[in-house]
Amino acid sequence: MANAHSLGGVSRIPLPEVDLPRPQPLGGVDKPRLRTVAAALTALTALAATGLVAGPAVAAPYAGPCALERTPAHHSEGLDTWNAAYPRPRRTLDAVMVFLSFPDSRPLTTPAELTADYFPATSRFFDRASYGKFHLVPHPQREWIEMPQDSTSYAIQRDWNAANRSAYLRDALKAADAHTDFSKYDIVYFVADPDAPGVDSDATKVVNFDRPMRADGTDIRRIVTVFEQHPPDRNVLAHETGHVFDLPDLYHRPSDGKGDWDTYVGDWDVMGSQFGLAPDFFGWHKWKLGWLDPRQVACVTRTGVTRLTLEPLSTAPRAAGAPFGTGGGTKLAVVRTGPSSAVALEARGAGGNDSATCTQGVLAYRIRSDSSSGGGPVQVLDAHPDSEACYGDSVYPPLADAPVGLGESFTVPGEKIRIEAEDRTASGAWTVKVTTG
Known part of the structure; x- marks a missing residue:
């Protein structure tokens, strides 16, 4: 494309x-x-x-x-x-x-x-x-x-x-x-x-x-x-x-100008593709730009099991009179994997800038702070590497079904990190089990 x-x-x-x-x-x-x-x-x-x-x-x-x-x-x-x-x-x-x-x-x-x-x-x-x-x-x-x-x-x-x-x-x-x-x-x-x-x-x-x-x-x-x-x-x-605002290009430009441009992040951030079905900024970018409060970012540092409740990234903080807790909870979880690398987790679904998405779940992606714009500083981790979704609409169908769905689990390649989407709350948040070590 x-x-x-x-x-x-x-x-x-x-x-x-x-x-x-x-x-x-x-x-x-x-x-x-x-x-x-x-x-x-x-x-x-x-x-x-x-x-x-x-x-x-x-x-x-x-x-x-x-x-x-x-x-x-x-x-x-x-x-x-x-x-x-x-x-x-x-x-x-x-x-x-x-x-x-x-x-x-x-x-x-x-x-x-x-x-x-x-x-x-x-x-x-x-x-x-x-x-x-x-x-x-x-x-x-x-x-x-x-x-x-x-x-x-x-x-x-x-x-x-x-x-x-x-x-x-x-x-x-x-x-x-x-x-x-x-x-x-x-x-x-x-x-x-x-x-x-x-x-x-x-x-x-x-x-x-x-x-x-x-x-x-x-x-x-x-x-x-x-x-x-x-x-x-x-x-x-x-x-x-x-x-x-100092955000990098997240697309991959083929050396000959031909082939797929969206192999790094697919539809999942506007800095990857302006045509994406779910083009809202990654939670990492929202943290970088100051749009997430520190209390909305969970840092997973201990070895073993950590359970989290992730509000959908697109859900805005509650307005006056709205049910308590709506949109103001944890939106990003981070597991640091090295001096300049981390794995991030966030819940993505049909809402806000992501209203056209055809899949939902817990999206995992790898971040490298030492990679330059256009060099893959963010790469989405595909929880379903053997399948595609949204063919004809997605900019890169192999990553369109990347999120971990309800009841599914996924082990991050090359890392001792396992992600399980255990349940949904009444407000639509995702309960996630993260196992490290």
Whole structure:
């Protein structure tokens, strides 16, 4: 499904955290005003950089023996500290959508129509995933901003030449600066005219700079470049925005570009596939992003039998007047297996962002904090390796039936860990027996 993956973060070298502006109310285009862009060309030469460094850390919010240490790996899955090069999605963040047209193509759609392709769907995805702890507020511009060069001159493609990509971003920021006060926003989306002849829908990416570009007295450290068709791929902006929050690509890119892309995690996280039947973020990612409280994470450290009750990952904390305990219990269990590895367990079922799933149960997956984005930092463990499910709907049917079902047991390959899904509670939680050692 190579054509299904217009994904990918090309961010390379993390940068210091910026002072984020206070949230602004939802609005449209800023009144045009002439300003200059203070963007050094050296900031653009680093777009194709491949060296990786660990970004600066902030105070460790995740105590406990199961919080794997963050490593220099690109988008490391370690969560003992937060990488301060990235904004933390634990409050309201404001995103500007800048719509770019080209001299060689008259747009066939409008900014309003393209905005509706992505919002409110993307905001609702994050509202559900974060249990209301994070709000993404879009600020779409109302008019097209024309680029100085034809769309074909930038040679836009998935594996983009660094010089052409630099020219595109330099021109886009300069053109947009006369219409946009970038100091108001935490996230920048550059949305290209989807019908321009030079636009490649497989080129949507996040671009980070080793040295930030500057406009309106603020550092711009990353830009989401959107080259989708109209309508776009489902959940594509949720995936790309996940990179803005330091989440890795979880799909496997075949060396020849052919074959299955979804062999690592299948349908089970939007960072693996934006088309997944159950694309909610893994519990590990929700812990990393601060959406799970420490009390909702169980660290299995003792040898022998541990029994747990796991609330479905998609169940939101109880509202006022709801039955006690609904949605606020344990959502993630972790068994550490090495200095940079762990096995995680969570209950997945049809609800929230996972409403289209065709299977349910206790999902187990392996985490490696020393594996880089795209290198398999998370791999789902298949409790039914000899069968498939959801053929025709799943992005990777062999993993669609990966969860441990009610009454079933599963031994993690290569580990002394056995998982049994013993029962369900009246509220829908799963009682799980974990045997280690």
